Amino acid sequence: AHVDPAFAKYQLIALTREWFMHPNGALPAYEWSFDDVNPPVHAWAALNVYRIDGSRDREFLERIFHKLLINFTWWVNRVDAEGNNLFEGGFLGLDNIGPFDRSHLPVQGELEQSDGTAWMAFYSLAMLTIAVELARDNRAYDVVITKFLEHFVSISRAMNEQGLWDQEEGFFFDRLSVPGRAPIELRYRSILGVLPLLAGVGLRQTDVEGGESLRKRFAWFTERARGARIGAQEVGSLRESALGDSLWLSIVDADKLRRVLVEALDEESLLSPYGLRALSRRHLADPFTVEVGGVTATVDYEPAESTSGMFGGNSNWRGPVWFPVNYLVIEALERFAHSMADVTVECPTGSGVQMSLHEVADVLRRRLISIFLPGPDGRRPVHGWVPRLTDDPEWRDLVFFHEYFHGDNGAGLGASHQTGWTGLVADLITGRCGRVGTKAGEASKPPAPEEAPEPSTSPKAAKAAKAAKTTKAAKQKQPKKSK
Numbered sequence: 001a002h003v004d005p006a007f008a009k010y011q012l013i014a015l016t017r018e019w020f021m022h023p024n025g026a027l028p029a030y031e032w033s034f035d036d037v038n039p040p041v042h043a044w045a046a047l048n049v050y051r052i053d054g055s056r057d058r059e060f061l062e063r064i065f066h067k068l069l070i071n072f073t074w075w076v077n078r079v080d081a082e083g084n085n086l087f088e089g090g091f092l093g094l095d096n097i098g099p100f101d102r103s104h105l106p107v108q109g110e111l112e113q114s115d116g117t118a119w120m121a122f123y124s125l126a127m128l129t130i131a132v133e134l135a136r137d138n139r140a141y142d143v144v145i146t147k148f149l150e151h152f153v154s155i156s157r158a159m160n161e162q163g164l165w166d167q168e169e170g171f172f173f174d175r176l177s178v179p180g181r182a183p184i185e186l187r188y189r190s191i192l193g194v195l196p197l198l199a200g201v202g203l204r205q206t207d208v209e210g211g212e213s214l215r216k217r218f219a220w221f222t223e224r225a226r227g228a229r230i231g232a233q234e235v236g237s238l239r240e241s242a243l244g245d246s247l248w249l250s251i252v253d254a255d256k257l258r259r260v261l262v263e264a265l266d267e268e269s270l271l272s273p274y275g276l277r278a279l280s281r282r283h284l285a286d287p288f289t290v291e292v293g294g295v296t297a298t299v300d301y302e303p304a305e306s307t308s309g310m311f312g313g314n315s316n317w318r319g320p321v322w323f324p325v326n327y328l329v330i331e332a333l334e335r336f337a338h339s340m341a342d343v344t345v346e347c348p349t350g351s352g353v354q355m356s357l358h359e360v361a362d363v364l365r366r367r368l369i370s371i372f373l374p375g376p377d378g379r380r381p382v383h384g385w386v387p388r389l390t391d392d393p394e395w396r397d398l399v400f401f402h403e404y405f406h407g408d409n410g411a412g413l414g415a416s417h418q419t420g421w422t423g424l425v426a427d428l429i430t431g432r433c434g435r436v437g438t439k440a441g442e443a444s445k446p447p448a449p450e451e452a453p454e455p456s457t458s459p460k461a462a463k464a465a466k467a468a469k470t471t472k473a474a475k476q477k478q479p480k481k482s483k
Helices: 005-015 042-052 058-078 114-135 139-161 212-227 254-264 323-339 357-372 387-391 422-430 459-477
Strands: 110-112 174-177 184-186 200-204 245-250 288-292 295-299 344-346 354-356
Touching: 005 042, 005 058, 042 058, 042 114, 058 114, 114 139, 114 200, 139 245, 184 288, 200 323, 254 344, 323 357, 323 422, 344 357, 354 357, 357 422
Parallel strands: none
Antiparallel strands: 110 174, 174 184, 200 245, 288 295, 344 354
């Protein structure tokens, strides 16, 4: 989107065309199994491409929105087996993170997923945000805003009240519902328990006062939200922030946010020197084991390739650092920071250092970027200990965009060309991630010079840069000619 927004928009539209999207609304997962379900991030992606391109191509946004209305309906009707607003989805791109194959359970029943439900809350808020944007020019979208607001409230309430939130542990877990017995809570610590943080958004006062009917609907909602609570959390809380937000919606309140981050920011658990691990390091010495229907299944911490035979052994969610979920967590923390500026958390956990949510997001951002930067020994963590990549001057400055990264040392693993997701590091470097306060058409503010990491350059490139800098300085010293 930064390089060629027209092409980025074309890619998003292509998947919703009739030769890709099923008439019932399903989007294909990948070439060897169209029917698997991937996280519903299409609306979020469309919104971000729209913003990067200057928030002006309403036709693109509207075209995507109409097709995603069908996809959203498919999710609600097909991936919520019990109709209780707890979603399944199985695969969801996190295939090997659990003790068993989530798409083919060892017993009859339903796996109500923390991530599946969180993704749908996230999807609801992305669609709501798009509807708000489109309603600026067309008040017919007011009723759609209300639709997604109600969806979000129902999903958030279900997630907090129906067993996915563990008050004792202060974390979200999947729950296996088996006929004839009590639900089984799968208490292992993974990125699944952090994903509910993604579902949070602030709406400006001007967004909810654009039309008479919408004002009435929001007045009704906010009045109900003051009395309706999800556990200890208000469904919607009225807040005033530097951005002028009037309504903040999220699955978690400040207390739940702090409790989830205790685990997420613990270096003995999910926090790696290079970002958030997919699975807690605690499970290295203490694997999680569950017995279901005579089948015993185990999941343990593996920072690199998985040794599990599931999916042919080609599945690696048991410890490595993956860029897409890390990126989305950083963005979510920035959104929370705008609405909860007074909230601080200990980072890393046990360090005694209190940080704002903005600062925590920056810690994660810097750790992810450091994967690609030369360390004190001159070696880039992404290159591992491959002699040609670490020592050869013709190779050491060529950076690969690996599929995932070793959970302890940051070495690049899997495919080396995953620019479609690890390329997000470029957006982290520009500082755009999480700058959700940017107004329509306004460029995002990059990080201050001291925040931006210095790229490694070859001697030849450094010499050329120095020469260019000298030339520019000389030109600036020349007296200006009068007109």
